[in-house]
Amino acid sequence: MTFLDFLNFHLVPGVVLGSIYAVGAIGITLVFGILRFAHFAHGDMATLGAFVALALVTAGLTPWAALPVAMVAVALVAIGVDKLFYDYLKARPKIMTVMASLGVALMLRAVVQVVFGVDPRTYATGIVRPDDYFGLLLRSRELYTLAAVILIVVGLTLFLRHSRWGKAMRAMSDNPDLARLSGVDNRKVTMLTWAIVGALCAASGFMLGINTELDSMMGWQVLLPMFAAAILGGVGRVEGAVLGGLIVGVAEEMSIFILPAQYKAATAFVLLLLILLVRPRGLLNGKVL
Amino acid sequence: MALLDMQAVRGGYGDADILHGVSMTVGEREIVVIVGPNGAGKSTAMKSVFGLLTIRGGSIVFDGEDITGWAPDRIVQRGICYVPQVDNVFREMTVHENFEMGAFLRRGDLSAAYDRIYGLFPDLKAKRRNLAGDLSGGQRQMVAMGRALMLDPKLLLLDEPTAGLSPKYMEQIFQITRDVRDAGVSILLVEQHAKQALAFCDRGYVLATGANRHEGTGQALLADREVAEMFLGG
Numbered sequence: 341m342t343f344l345d346f347l348n349f350h351l352v353p354g355v356v357l358g359s360i361y362a363v364g365a366i367g368i369t370l371v372f373g374i375l376r377f378a379h380f381a382h383g384d385m386a387t388l389g390a391f392v393a394l395a396l397v398t399a400g401l402t403p404w405a406a407l408p409v410a411m412v413a414v415a416l417v418a419i420g421v422d423k424l425f426y427d428y429l430k431a432r433p434k435i436m437t438v439m440a441s442l443g444v445a446l447m448l449r450a451v452v453q454v455v456f457g458v459d460p461r462t463y464a465t466g467i468v469r470p471d472d473y474f475g476l477l478l479r480s481r482e483l484y485t486l487a488a489v490i491l492i493v494v495g496l497t498l499f500l501r502h503s504r505w506g507k508a509m510r511a512m513s514d515n516p517d518l519a520r521l522s523g524v525d526n527r528k529v530t531m532l533t534w535a536i537v538g539a540l541c542a543a544s545g546f547m548l549g550i551n552t553e554l555d556s557m558m559g560w561q562v563l564l565p566m567f568a569a570a571i572l573g574g575v576g577r578v579e580g581a582v583l584g585g586l587i588v589g590v591a592e593e594m595s596i597f598i599l600p601a602q603y604k605a606a607t608a609f610v611l612l613l614l615i616l617l618v619r620p621r622g623l624l625n626g627k628v629l
Numbered sequence: 630m631a632l633l634d635m636q637a638v639r640g641g642y643g644d645a646d647i648l649h650g651v652s653m654t655v656g657e658r659e660i661v662v663i664v665g666p667n668g669a670g671k672s673t674a675m676k677s678v679f680g681l682l683t684i685r686g687g688s689i690v691f692d693g694e695d696i697t698g699w700a701p702d703r704i705v706q707r708g709i710c711y712v713p714q715v716d717n718v719f720r721e722m723t724v725h726e727n728f729e730m731g732a733f734l735r736r737g738d739l740s741a742a743y744d745r746i747y748g749l750f751p752d753l754k755a756k757r758r759n760l761a762g763d764l765s766g767g768q769r770q771m772v773a774m775g776r777a778l779m780l781d782p783k784l785l786l787l788d789e790p791t792a793g794l795s796p797k798y799m800e801q802i803f804q805i806t807r808d809v810r811d812a813g814v815s816i817l818l819v820e821q822h823a824k825q826a827l828a829f830c831d832r833g834y835v836l837a838t839g840a841n842r843h844e845g846t847g848q849a850l851l852a853d854r855e856v857a858e859m860f861l862g863g
Contacts, residue, residue, distance in 0.1 A: 504733075507722070511730050514719040521713070522776070523705055523734035 358589020365569035365581035373513035373576030383559030389542025411539035418538025565608035574626025639686035665836035710777035717773035720762030731779030767798030787818035
């Protein structure tokens, strides 16, 4: 195998998959850091986003034009889910919210299955040939995916670093009692967090769908790698989630060198176990769970 | 009339009362210290001012307005800021961002407020881009006080600001407290280091088992034999 083959058939797909995981893992890490629970409905929220985009594509939009609309739609769904379910449990032990999110996951999946069926779908039919960039083979959807992920990560980082409400979100993640003493409205931060998390879910679901195919289990199947990515990078760390996502994605694609292909999905699990054993705060020193 | 006037306050966190009638006043530009043995209700008395416990009797009047039973966020807006004893900074935010969070409720141009804070804490100016969690204990305490001062309060509540600090930093925190007072802010603080605190304050209250025991100027309390025997170690 030449170096170019290695790049084209292993590294590029790994980076593309990894950046999709990264977008999902950022959402998981935000919920963990600010709202302090493990959000199991994250994957199925991504599925919902992918299928909302499919509905829009069926209605005549191009896939990449459907993405922002789907992000807004799932952001609203996420805010609604919080108001309908999680908000009632906020005074209870967090494990109740975790379990409720599992229920929400099943509900969202059922809605997708009722509306769109259980068969695999795609945004566009036909085989897309990759373009040749000095030997590097890239499909336009892969380039768009990477560009979109960079845009999302840079935009979110700037928002968290410099905007008034971005700082409020970081303050709430850092020290919730002191944030309240400083006059930060917990309800507004919670709502904003869900809006961002919903939009990120939709983006990750859509990009997974356009690079592979859509089916009603797609989000659930990437939940473990996304959690592994968030924990690997360090819970509560956005840049950690990006790093973790890339590592998990590339590791999954590389695993076929040492493991049969059907064990690809186990890679994330192995990485998760390793990091919890060796460095439970994650690579970038996140919160202790 | 006193800036803060607490009269016969009773209350606690749950159903049981911790305070059994605590009265104290804080005047304009006055440093008042609360001392007393462990479990005397010192911090609880201070938290009652900030609306952090259920008050079942008595009254708290601040700046001519009855604030008994108000929620903390309303009390903050009225001009009282509170610095908790522990976890009182945003560790993963920079010094400057901590001050920005302190001014979260304030709109408009804040440059005068930042100048004032960095004037009070010149050491922090060079460290404004450092994470608050990376600073020494004394400097972290300064960040905590600076954060609270960003809202330009009339009264600052400090819960054991020198806990766990070296004598050098303790002296520095006391000096800063005096500087803050000289800038026009009244201060009510709880102190474990009773001798040093009484020596530097204007007036002091000695609490025991949730009620007033002694009060007077710091010097008078230091000279009082009963106070000395009670907990100053003779």
